[in-house]
Amino acid sequence: MINKVLIAEDHETTNLSVQRVLEEIGVEQPEYVYYCDDALAKISRAKQAGNPFDLLITDLYFEKDHNVQQLTEGTQLVEKARSVQPELKVLVFSAENRPAVIEQLYEKYEIDAFVRKARNDAKELRIAIDSMAKNQRYYPRHLRQFVENNSYEFNAFDIAILRLLADGIKQKDIPFYLRRDNIKPSGLSSVEKRLSFLKDELSCSSNEQLIAFCKDKGIL
Amino acid sequence: MINKVLIAEDHETTNLSVQRVLEEIGVEQPEYVYYCDDALAKISRAKQAGNPFDLLITDLYFEKDHNVQQLTEGTQLVEKARSVQPELKVLVFSAENRPAVIEQLYEKYEIDAFVRKARNDAKELRIAIDSMAKNQRYYPRHLRQFVENNSYEFNAFDIAILRLLADGIKQKDIPFYLRRDNIKPSGLSSVEKRLSFLKDELSCSSNEQLIAFCKDKGIL
DNA sequence: TACTGGTTTACGGCTTCCCGTAAAAAAGGC
DNA sequence: GCCTTTTTTACGGGAAGCCGTAAACCAGTA
Numbered sequence: 428m429i430n431k432v433l434i435a436e437d438h439e440t441t442n443l444s445v446q447r448v449l450e451e452i453g454v455e456q457p458e459y460v461y462y463c464d465d466a467l468a469k470i471s472r473a474k475q476a477g478n479p480f481d482l483l484i485t486d487l488y489f490e491k492d493h494n495v496q497q498l499t500e501g502t503q504l505v506e507k508a509r510s511v512q513p514e515l516k517v518l519v520f521s522a523e524n525r526p527a528v529i530e531q532l533y534e535k536y537e538i539d540a541f542v543r544k545a546r547n548d549a550k551e552l553r554i555a556i557d558s559m560a561k562n563q564r565y566y567p568r569h570l571r572q573f574v575e576n577n578s579y580e581f582n583a584f585d586i587a588i589l590r591l592l593a594d595g596i597k598q599k600d601i602p603f604y605l606r607r608d609n610i611k612p613s614g615l616s617s618v619e620k621r622l623s624f625l626k627d628e629l630s631c632s633s634n635e636q637l638i639a640f641c642k643d644k645g646i647l
Numbered sequence: 648m649i650n651k652v653l654i655a656e657d658h659e660t661t662n663l664s665v666q667r668v669l670e671e672i673g674v675e676q677p678e679y680v681y682y683c684d685d686a687l688a689k690i691s692r693a694k695q696a697g698n699p700f701d702l703l704i705t706d707l708y709f710e711k712d713h714n715v716q717q718l719t720e721g722t723q724l725v726e727k728a729r730s731v732q733p734e735l736k737v738l739v740f741s742a743e744n745r746p747a748v749i750e751q752l753y754e755k756y757e758i759d760a761f762v763r764k765a766r767n768d769a770k771e772l773r774i775a776i777d778s779m780a781k782n783q784r785y786y787p788r789h790l791r792q793f794v795e796n797n798s799y800e801f802n803a804f805d806i807a808i809l810r811l812l813a814d815g816i817k818q819k820d821i822p823f824y825l826r827r828d829n830i831k832p833s834g835l836s837s838v839e840k841r842l843s844f845l846k847d848e849l850s851c852s853s854n855e856q857l858i859a860f861c862k863d864k865g866i867l
Numbered sequence: 868t869a870c871t872g873g874t875t876t877a878c879g880g881c882t883t884c885c886c887g888t889a890a891a892a893a894a895g896g897c
Numbered sequence: 898g899c900c901t902t903t904t905t906t907a908c909g910g911g912a913a914g915c916c917g918t919a920a921a922c923c924a925g926t927a
Binding site for chain 2: 437438439440441443444445447448461490492522544545546547548549550552592593594595596597631632633634635636638639642643647
Binding site: 611612613614615616620 | 906
């Protein structure tokens, strides 16, 4: 069962709603914080006190303010929290809708559920928590479509080139940076070939469009 | 006094929270809808029944779904609502943080208050509604800072060029599309000059970097 | 009409990009 | 080791982008 829940969410209204939803499904006194650092502290203390949390519900992006924080993103919080308490269940609740980013949450950060802030998010929260109570991961069905026709898998070389381009490095200067970082291949021709291939694959007709595409998908 | 309030907000959780905040400050049974079209219908009916709303709280961006809608943006709703009931007070509650967009809400759409979905949004909602109850517009102070150190204001011409680039149109072909859409100037030289200016202004050294920047800032 | 200031467009050279071909290097099989 | 296949790099010509200058255009004014 899921009884002890922590909410890490900087928006006051959203935080409130999540509390309400949890109360409605029988979670007594969900705890909540507005900063990642506070969340980590609470998780550590609960663990040490022998009364660890069952579930962490966290946002992805926390806005900076006058309170300087160690952890500034939900992903960092997830990593740290899991290093304290590996079996902690994690639900990410965010407006993020870029498939690549969400995919990474499941693969790299091994989250148990993702619910997008959207039309029926309260209902979906309940469903997701139900799944987790049965020790199942919750993978929103609307995502499956996205992932299946997820056109192309970018490799390290692709990403390196695209990053450099998006950072304003001229194509002809890219080999220099690739060699500096020991990325192979590094020849200008290889860069040209690869970019040409990527544009063809993703039906982009210019580098500009390619960068726009990657930004939209969250690849960059 | 503000007694009769309508909430137009597609996110279920956010909608819930706003209801709660309103109830806390004494609004009895705030009404709420998830679509702009429904909001307009309610406003019209209430007006005709001689029991018009005092305040509309609306989001800016509504996600499209299977229910095809006439109105898809909060701004459209505001215009239509005001054409039905000119004295209706309007509070926009949105995550939008681009100064130009917010500025426009006050100037073009003459909204009475803007509250950004952010850290203390619930408290800010209360303050904003208090102001409006005294027939004062509410202009968040944190906005004033933003507006000042705002790097650069993009105009219609800039956006048109950048869109075309991000859509994969070659620079040399852009004049054709500008002429087609009656955007002036439309010469290739003007396009080159403008792009050069933008890159200089935003310290970007390539079109690719410029597109990446605009995607990051939500300009595209 | 002629003058003026500002904007827009046209032109030319230089650089960078694009893309096909071919040489060089590396990887794998026997 | 040697041969084959694949990957990587080098080169070169044509297209596109970049940037400064000059010409054309277009109000507004006398």
